[in-house]
Amino acid sequence: xxxxxxxxxxxxxxxxxxxxxxxxxxxxxxxxxxxxxxxxxxxxxxxxxxxxxxxxxxxxxxxxxxxxxxxxxxxxxxxxxxxxxxxxxxxxxxxxxxxxxxxxxxxxxxxxxxxxxxxxxxxxxxxxxxxxxxxxxxxxxxxxxxxxxxxxxxxxxxxxxxxxxxxxxxxxxxxxxxxxxxxxxxxxxxxxxxxxxxxxxxxxxxxxxxxxxxxxxxxxxxxxxxxxxxxxxxxxxxxxxxxxxxxxxxxxxxxxxxxxxxxxxxxxxxxxxxxxxxxxxxxxxxxxxxxxxxxxxxxxxxxxxxxxxxxxxxxxxxxxxxxxxxxxxxxxxxxxxxxxxxxxxxxxxxxxxxxxxxxxxxxxxxxxxxxxxxxxxxxxxxxxxxxxxxxxxxxxxxxxxxxxxxxxxxxxxxxxxxxxxxxxxxxxxxxxxxxxxx
Amino acid sequence: xxxxxxxxxxxxxxxxxxxxxxxxxxxxxxxxxxxxxxxxxxxxxxxxxxxxxxxxxxxxxxxxxxxxxxxxxxxxxxxxxxxxxxxxxxxxxxxxxxxxxxxxxxxxxxxxxxxxxxxxxxxxxxxxxxxxxxxxxxxxxxxxxxxxxxxxxxxxxxxxxxxxxxxxxxxxxxxxxxxxxxxxxxxxxxxxxxxxxxxxxxxxxxxxxxxxxxxxxxxxxxxxxxxxxxxxxxxxxxxxxxxxxxxxxxxxxxxxxxxxxxxxxxxxxxxxxxxxxxxxxxxxxxxxxxxxxxxxxxxxxxxxxxxxxxxxxxxxxxxxxxxxxxxxxxxxxxxxxxxxxxxxxxxxxxxxxxxxxxxxxxxxxxxxx
Numbered sequence: 001x002x003x004x005x006x007x008x009x010x011x012x013x014x015x016x017x018x019x020x021x022x023x024x025x026x027x028x029x030x031x032x033x034x035x036x037x038x039x040x041x042x043x044x045x046x047x048x049x050x051x052x053x054x055x056x057x058x059x060x061x062x063x064x065x066x067x068x069x070x071x072x073x074x075x076x077x078x079x080x081x082x083x084x085x086x087x088x089x090x091x092x093x094x095x096x097x098x099x100x101x102x103x104x105x106x107x108x109x110x111x112x113x114x115x116x117x118x119x120x121x122x123x124x125x126x127x128x129x130x131x132x133x134x135x136x137x138x139x140x141x142x143x144x145x146x147x148x149x150x151x152x153x154x155x156x157x158x159x160x161x162x163x164x165x166x167x168x169x170x171x172x173x174x175x176x177x178x179x180x181x182x183x184x185x186x187x188x189x190x191x192x193x194x195x196x197x198x199x200x201x202x203x204x205x206x207x208x209x210x211x212x213x214x215x216x217x218x219x220x221x222x223x224x225x226x227x228x229x230x231x232x233x234x235x236x237x238x239x240x241x242x243x244x245x246x247x248x249x250x251x252x253x254x255x256x257x258x259x260x261x262x263x264x265x266x267x268x269x270x271x272x273x274x275x276x277x278x279x280x281x282x283x284x285x286x287x288x289x290x291x292x293x294x295x296x297x298x299x300x301x302x303x304x305x306x307x308x309x310x311x312x313x314x315x316x317x318x319x320x321x322x323x324x325x326x327x328x329x330x331x332x333x334x335x336x337x338x339x340x341x342x343x344x345x346x347x348x349x350x351x352x353x354x355x356x357x358x359x360x361x362x363x364x365x366x367x368x369x370x371x372x373x374x375x376x377x378x379x380x381x382x383x384x385x386x387x388x389x390x391x392x393x394x395x396x397x398x399x400x401x402x403x404x405x406x407x408x409x410x411x412x413x414x415x416x417x418x419x420x421x422x423x424x425x426x427x428x429x430x431x432x433x434x435x436x437x438x
Numbered sequence: 439x440x441x442x443x444x445x446x447x448x449x450x451x452x453x454x455x456x457x458x459x460x461x462x463x464x465x466x467x468x469x470x471x472x473x474x475x476x477x478x479x480x481x482x483x484x485x486x487x488x489x490x491x492x493x494x495x496x497x498x499x500x501x502x503x504x505x506x507x508x509x510x511x512x513x514x515x516x517x518x519x520x521x522x523x524x525x526x527x528x529x530x531x532x533x534x535x536x537x538x539x540x541x542x543x544x545x546x547x548x549x550x551x552x553x554x555x556x557x558x559x560x561x562x563x564x565x566x567x568x569x570x571x572x573x574x575x576x577x578x579x580x581x582x583x584x585x586x587x588x589x590x591x592x593x594x595x596x597x598x599x600x601x602x603x604x605x606x607x608x609x610x611x612x613x614x615x616x617x618x619x620x621x622x623x624x625x626x627x628x629x630x631x632x633x634x635x636x637x638x639x640x641x642x643x644x645x646x647x648x649x650x651x652x653x654x655x656x657x658x659x660x661x662x663x664x665x666x667x668x669x670x671x672x673x674x675x676x677x678x679x680x681x682x683x684x685x686x687x688x689x690x691x692x693x694x695x696x697x698x699x700x701x702x703x704x705x706x707x708x709x710x711x712x713x714x715x716x717x718x719x720x721x722x723x724x725x726x727x728x729x730x731x732x733x734x735x736x737x738x739x740x741x742x743x744x745x746x747x748x749x750x751x752x753x754x755x756x757x758x759x760x761x762x763x764x765x766x767x768x769x770x771x772x773x774x775x776x777x778x779x780x781x782x783x784x785x786x787x788x789x790x791x792x793x794x795x796x797x798x799x800x801x802x803x804x805x806x807x
Contacts, residue, residue: 066622066625067623070712218473235773235777237776240728242718242725242728243718244776246503246759246763247780249499249502249503250768250775253496254497266722267624269624269720277636278502297626298720299628300719
């Protein structure tokens, strides 16, 4: 008797599930038929399904705690402004995309490979994530988050990774792209500034062995030597160290005219301070990882005169929009001037993703959306001649979307961030295209 | 059952001592020593024979290394004394001692930042720095005493691993509490103008702040030595360190002595905190961790439990970190030798412990942590 009752229940369940499956496939068929024949059931990596009353979810994987918090928080602000701007006004009320709200799920990249692993895993396993804006630090992406998300067919679009290896032919992951410049360009322009503008022909570099710092120091070395300069020392540090005096004394032996340390804070600020005592005559240069609000708190008076390279925010295209609408909205909504220089890149990246979603999403009859992942990725990579606030954006097959970049050299206290002078202009500025430096 | 276990232990003892008497163990040690000494000499000679600027260093640079090392060593020594005092009396490692120092640094920072804001720091730098130091040492002392009262005293008769775990727990708690209260960012610690720049001494340009650190450090060590050797309280501290039970039978209030020990360690850590923050001009919630580990290493190097050992170990460690990588490693053409300074110092620690398990000035008794 008992067996029979079990059997009946099972049979009933089986029939029910068959009916349910039939209904479900009806829905899919209706949606898929609507747009160029994309069938979410068979297409590689499938689709992100957004039901009628759900928001579209974007992920962000940025450094929002610890020493580099200002870098990621600043980029998150750029994303939030892009969501705000969906209704074409920066008024603090978020707009809608294809009649859906847009929600941002923030993860922390901790500016390390460990953070990229943890945050990347969380986002890769969330089926609701349409695309991810991130990471802040190249070390979080390289071989970690870029791989994890590419394996699931989720686009990882970085506003501030500049490490050359991320888009190198042999290391590039298929779903990784960035609106930040490639450090091959930044390194070349800094080398040019030191050699031609400052007229120095010797330099030493210090990097913390992260893909970002090591890549930039290497790009600088290549270009500086090609110009005819001499590198007197290439040193590595542990980014957690506080005492760099012995290292600086040993570098001072080579008597370099310039000291280039493309690191993050606080190491960057500490090197600045200690170098002021030990090698007071050398020109000190940091980079866009250094150029953040924290630098001024730690470096104090020693900050004055230190150079840092960064995207030249003063020549951003659509300068009127950036100056008259974007920056005022930023200050009003977040109560501070930008704390780093990549908010505009995050804004552009988010808008490109929005355009791509609009282009490829399948609007089903019941108001739900299906966003095919592969098509979304292809639409982003096909971006060409897009007018963003950072300039004209055209993506290469290896994911470099900033192909013509203007790098400015700013001299403290005239750094364009909170704590410096948000309206500062660059002491030197040059534009290079990626094709020229590769 | 008990008998049988005892028997097994005895057999193991006999085996151990036989093993230790085996000549090849000594031969390996000898070869190891000769090899290391040769490597050290080759490395040093190679470094010294290189001309300055091409891998070698000039006399002024060597002097700079030494000054940095001594000054860093003074800070290590002050903190190491805190480890060693507590160990001497309770036979436990107070792993939260680095955090005690960090709390002092924050207390000093709030005063120093306010004084820098109002201009008081540069108008009356000596008074201002004294108040800053006072604030730091009072807070460090209170934290150290509370730590003992809350985290260690209830466990005084527990197995020895237990207070070790609470020490680590307390360390994490204090660190994260400060992170929660004051944020994860590094804060710039203002340095009064009179301490900025160099002075010329014996024909060398020496940063003023380094000299201050060494002078203050030495004064504190002399005062401490006087306190332990000459005062009544110091005598009871030594008595408790020798034998806690007998001391208590002799009418010494052991709890009071232990509290005073923690207080003294805290005061020295507070002073060290201000010296450290003035040198590196920053405070942050995890600053105590690395310095704490280094100071603990210094205490072990010198012989834990011995005050002289902590001072010797501190200065030695500071000098090793400043000179060692440059002198020995760069001779072999190793790139970025200074990034290896921690690896280098721990190697030295291991070597010292191989030959002198009790540390340089230790009593030779072996303790398992």
